[in-house]
Amino acid sequence: MRLLVTGGGGFLGRALIELGLARGHALRAFGRRPQPDLAARGVEVVTGDLADANAVARAVRGCDAVLHAAAKAGVWGSADSYFQPNVLGTRHVLAACRAHGVGRLVYTSTPSVVFDGRAHAGADESLPYGQNFPCHYPRTKALAEQEALAAHRADGLRVTALRPHLLWGRGDPHLVPRILARAPRLRIVGDGRNRVDLTHVRHAAEAHYLALAALDQPNSPAGGRAYFISDGQPVVLWDWINTLLRRLGRPPVIRRISLPAARAAGWALETAWRVLPFLPGEPPLTRFVATELAKDHWYDISAARRDLGYAPAADLSPQMDDLLANLR
Numbered sequence: 001m002r003l004l005v006t007g008g009g010g011f012l013g014r015a016l017i018e019l020g021l022a023r024g025h026a027l028r029a030f031g032r033r034p035q036p037d038l039a040a041r042g043v044e045v046v047t048g049d050l051a052d053a054n055a056v057a058r059a060v061r062g063c064d065a066v067l068h069a070a071a072k073a074g075v076w077g078s079a080d081s082y083f084q085p086n087v088l089g090t091r092h093v094l095a096a097c098r099a100h101g102v103g104r105l106v107y108t109s110t111p112s113v114v115f116d117g118r119a120h121a122g123a124d125e126s127l128p129y130g131q132n133f134p135c136h137y138p139r140t141k142a143l144a145e146q147e148a149l150a151a152h153r154a155d156g157l158r159v160t161a162l163r164p165h166l167l168w169g170r171g172d173p174h175l176v177p178r179i180l181a182r183a184p185r186l187r188i189v190g191d192g193r194n195r196v197d198l199t200h201v202r203h204a205a206e207a208h209y210l211a212l213a214a215l216d217q218p219n220s221p222a223g224g225r226a227y228f229i230s231d232g233q234p235v236v237l238w239d240w241i242n243t244l245l246r247r248l249g250r251p252p253v254i255r256r257i258s259l260p261a262a263r264a265a266g267w268a269l270e271t272a273w274r275v276l277p278f279l280p281g282e283p284p285l286t287r288f289v290a291t292e293l294a295k296d297h298w299y300d301i302s303a304a305r306r307d308l309g310y311a312p313a314a315d316l317s318p319q320m321d322d323l324l325a326n327l328r
Contacts, residue, residue: 002026004063006050006093007070008043009035011173012108012164015205016067017043023209030059031070050089053096060096065104067208068093068148073174075135075289076273076282086140090148098155104215106208107148107161109226111197111299112138115288119296121195125226125303134288145226152224158215161226162207165299169201169319170326179241180327183250185284187257190294192238197230197298200319203312204229210308220307227304232312234298247324262290 003020007013008029017038020027028044029035039045048055050070060066072085090107097105114120114127115138129146133139145161152159168175179186207229214222242252257265262285269283304310313319 001064002028002062004028004030004059004066006030006059006066006068007108008038008045009033010069011169011171012069012167012201012204014038014171015169015201016069016208019202019205019209028059028063030056049085050092051084053092056089056092057096057099060093060102061100063100063102065106065212066093066097066102067106067108067212069108069208071108071141071144072137074137074282075286077136079136082136082140086137087143087147090144094148094151094154094157097157098151101156103156103158104212105148105151105157105159106211106215107145107159108208109145109148109161109163110138110141111163111165111228111297113142113145113163113226117291119194121296121298122300124300125228134291135286138288149224149226158220158223160211160215160222160224162204162211162229162304163226163299164199164204164207164229165197165297167199167201167204168323170322172201172323176244176323176327179244180248180250182284183245183253186241186253187255187262188238188253189257189262189290190259192236192256194237194294194296195234195298196237196292196296197228197234198240199230200312200316202319203231207304207308207310210310214308222307225303225307227308227310228299228301229304229310230299230301230312231316232301233314233316234296237293244324248327259290259294262294263287266290 003025005013005016009031017027030046035045046059115130129142214220266285266287273279273283
């Protein structure tokens with residue numbers, strides 16, 4: 001099978017390519033930058049931007065299936081900087097799939113598409129899409145997921161969306177590095193007992209290939225559906241962060257702030273970063289991040305277990321040891 005992985009140079013994209021190579025597939029990676037190490041391993045690399053319909057069509061042409069993992073993530077940036085890759089880019093992928101007779105598409109989504117400011121403890125896929133999102137990432141991902149699922153069965157295309165939560169593992173460029181960089185300034189938001197889902201990147205990659213296989217079955221329930229994906233072991237967020245810090249010889253986070261105070265601080269910082277263009281990077285706290293740091297957000301993955309055969313490993317201590325060894 002010839003597979004296209006969009007975002008093939010990213011954290012999840014590379015895990016998808018590793019697993020695809022191990023399974024003997026012919027892999028093509030699409031992204032904005034050359035990936036000479038992937039090309040050296042026999043991966044065909046196509047460079048381009050998701051906002052460029054012609055570049056996307058060039059990448060899709062000749063493929064049997066697409067794993068669409070590319071997106072702009074994060075919590076800060078203009079509306080257009082998120083809309084172009086996340087919504088318009090997904091439209092280009094869908095159009096190219098239809099134009100070139102691609103049979104299957106797995107769209108990489110996020111649980112943030114159901115963000116509503118409330119705690120989610122064991123919630124399932126019956127949750128509606130969020131409204132009044134506090135930042136552009138979840139809003140654009142929700143739009144793109146809906147359009148991807150609506151394209152199921154259009155011109156023979158079969159589509160499933162996966163919502164992996166907080167990817168981690170060796171090579172993670174986002175979650176753990178941000179925790180370590182901000183640890184001296186972190187505050188426990190709320191009571192510190194909120195539980196969250198994590199997803200090892202290998203689990204997320206395996207779920208994508210399981211979804212591809214499910215879409216290959218006639219009348220699969222996976223067609224046109226979204227699934228939460230995680231390690232299936234919610235962790236107490238602040239206990240997990242402090243265990244990570246202690247094992248790396250760092251001091252734990254002990255200072256606290258209430259959620260209302262954190263949200264007020266996030267609003268003030270967002271305002272400052274909007275009106276003072278010389279401020280670098282992104283605000284150190286936003287309303288969205290404050291809420292995510294204080295509330296439960298873990299999800300029932302029984303639908304993925306049932307429909308996809310998804311079965312995350314029960315013991316993740318070797319993967320954590322591997323991550324820590326790579327960080328020291």
